[in-house]
């Protein structure tokens with residue numbers, strides 16, 4: 336999620352009792368898992384040639400895996416970063432080719448962009464996250480045979496830096512809302528790099544102190560053409 340069109344329509348935390356309603360409107364979408372000792376860190380908008388490798392170092396140091404929802408165009412430019420991400424055991428999902436906004440994109444074009452962006456990881460999974468969290472019900476239904484659409488229940492808010500205390504606010508929000516099974520959103524992009532560099536090390540340490548880890552997500556559907 337990035338850019339001026341990304342209004343803060345989503346709350347920092349989406350409680351679990353609300354997920355069935357969201358799934359009724361967007362069939363097949365995933366908002367959390369049943370994991371008992373793990374959360375699922377996710378990083379959108381990469382790969383970035385400097386920030387993504389830094390994130391990979393942090394995850395490696397804590398022996399955690401994550402899911403990276405990459406932009407297809409950036410993935411083509413930084414295929415070395417994608418290779419390292421996969422080699423380190425993380426999942427690589429798609430996030431469209433150029434961060435298309437579902438509500439402003441024709442369904443056929445959107446589905447094609449989503450499918451192409453999912454292919455760059457070559458990891459056999461078909462995980463997809465819609466940019467801005469904005470996808471129409473029609474697009475969701477069209478993608479359903481091809482993709483596990485992954486949403487989230489915890490937004491780090493790393494893209495809303497609120498003055499000097501921004502990082503403190505992001506951390507407090509993360510610690511308040513993270514539970515086992517949570518799907519947590521970060522952004523390994525230019526805009527959020529400075530924030531996640533301050534937030535992520537302490538957050539990973541906090542997860543460890545809780546006795547939790549991070550594991551990558553798995554698709555419930557297999558890759559098809």
Ligand SMILES: [Zn+2]
Pocket residue numbers: 336337379380430434466467
């Ligand atoms: Zn995004």
